[in-house]
Amino acid sequence: MSERDRTGDSDSNSDSDFDSSPDDETWTLPADLEAVREALVDWYEGDHRDFPWRRTDDPYEILVSEVMSQQTQLGRVVDAWEEFTERWPTTAALADADRADVVGFWTSHSLGYNNRAKYLHEAARQVEEEFDGVFPRTPDGLQELMGVGPYTANAVASFAFNNGDAVVDTNVKRVCYRAFDVPDDDAAFEDAASDLMPEGRSRVWNNAIMELGGIACQQTPRCDEAGCPWREWCSAYASGDFTAPDVPTQPAFEGSRRQFRGRVVGTLREYDDLELDTLGHRIRVDYAPDGEYGREWLRGLLSDLADDGLVTLETRDGETVASLRR
Numbered sequence: 001m002s003e004r005d006r007t008g009d010s011d012s013n014s015d016s017d018f019d020s021s022p023d024d025e026t027w028t029l030p031a032d033l034e035a036v037r038e039a040l041v042d043w044y045e046g047d048h049r050d051f052p053w054r055r056t057d058d059p060y061e062i063l064v065s066e067v068m069s070q071q072t073q074l075g076r077v078v079d080a081w082e083e084f085t086e087r088w089p090t091t092a093a094l095a096d097a098d099r100a101d102v103v104g105f106w107t108s109h110s111l112g113y114n115n116r117a118k119y120l121h122e123a124a125r126q127v128e129e130e131f132d133g134v135f136p137r138t139p140d141g142l143q144e145l146m147g148v149g150p151y152t153a154n155a156v157a158s159f160a161f162n163n164g165d166a167v168v169d170t171n172v173k174r175v176c177y178r179a180f181d182v183p184d185d186d187a188a189f190e191d192a193a194s195d196l197m198p199e200g201r202s203r204v205w206n207n208a209i210m211e212l213g214g215i216a217c218q219q220t221p222r223c224d225e226a227g228c229p230w231r232e233w234c235s236a237y238a239s240g241d242f243t244a245p246d247v248p249t250q251p252a253f254e255g256s257r258r259q260f261r262g263r264v265v266g267t268l269r270e271y272d273d274l275e276l277d278t279l280g281h282r283i284r285v286d287y288a289p290d291g292e293y294g295r296e297w298l299r300g301l302l303s304d305l306a307d308d309g310l311v312t313l314e315t316r317d318g319e320t321v322a323s324l325r326r
């Protein structure tokens with residue numbers, strides 16, 4: 001049974017780690033939360049988009065990246081961010097700048113509302129004049145800066161000071177909804193995001209979960225292509241239902257092989273291990289050991305899953321036996 005019962009009513013739980021029902025507000029995170037966290041952090045650290053602001057913990061540089069990316073695609077922000085931080089490398093430099101120059105930069109780089117440039121300029125002045133050149137380190141303190149709302153404050157606290165709360169944006173909601181059946185409810189999303197985040201690791205965690213939503217769990221999910229690290233726990237992957245709060249109807253994608261991979265993972269989650277034919281009959285009604293969708297087909301599917309690190313295959317008494325890799 002999961003240790004994450006949101007109702008506080010133990011009778012309402014089932015034995016499933018994934019018991020969930022939005023109606024009675026019962027949802028759970030997997031019991032092996034540490035493994036879930038580690039899988040995501042490993043995936044993120046193994047390969048992520050290398051934006052220059054992810055290589056710094058300078059709060060000013062991070063604030064500039066956050067303000068710029070509010071309205072502009074991340075890929076396009078890179079050049080503007082590099083130019084901006086080269087021209088005004090510190091809050092002191094920006095505070096000394098002429099506001100017209102800062103606004104002019106914003107306009108010439110198509111960075112959206114000019115107000116954001118004015119606020120950024122003003123925030124730099126505040127840091128210099130009101131905070132003696134030292135950024136506040138907490139989400140609350142950062143919100144005192146001009147134009148810095150709760151989301152940006154939390155992002156800067158996380159990425160500069162490793163001192164933020166769990167980010168809950170559209171991507172994070174989509175991931176939580178699909179993977180752990182968290183209902184479409186802001187309080188539930190806040191709870192789930194915060195329970196998922198490892199204590200004191202907001203910098204890597206918020207980057208990682210946003211990357212998961214941005215690269216793998218997109219509106220049209222790329223579970224296998226992106227090597228999603230949560231496939232073995234993900235409810236949507238097992239059921240094939242990839243709707244989400246911002247994806248009201250099933251996204252159109254080529255799904256049959258993915259669908260069966262999901263069924264294999266979902267089925268193996270219920271059993272310690274299964275022999276080839278038993279598994280085959282459980283995942284498709286037209287399974288016939290020697291037929292088109294038989295052992296050869298299933299071996300291919302399992303071998304891909306084994307290559308992806310999701311499944312372990314063994315031979316016992318001459319029979320192939322599959323289990324989830326834990």
Ligand code: SF4
Nearest residue numbers: 216217223228234237
């Ligand atoms: S397995 Fe797919 S649906 Fe589930 S969290 Fe990963 S990318 Fe999203």
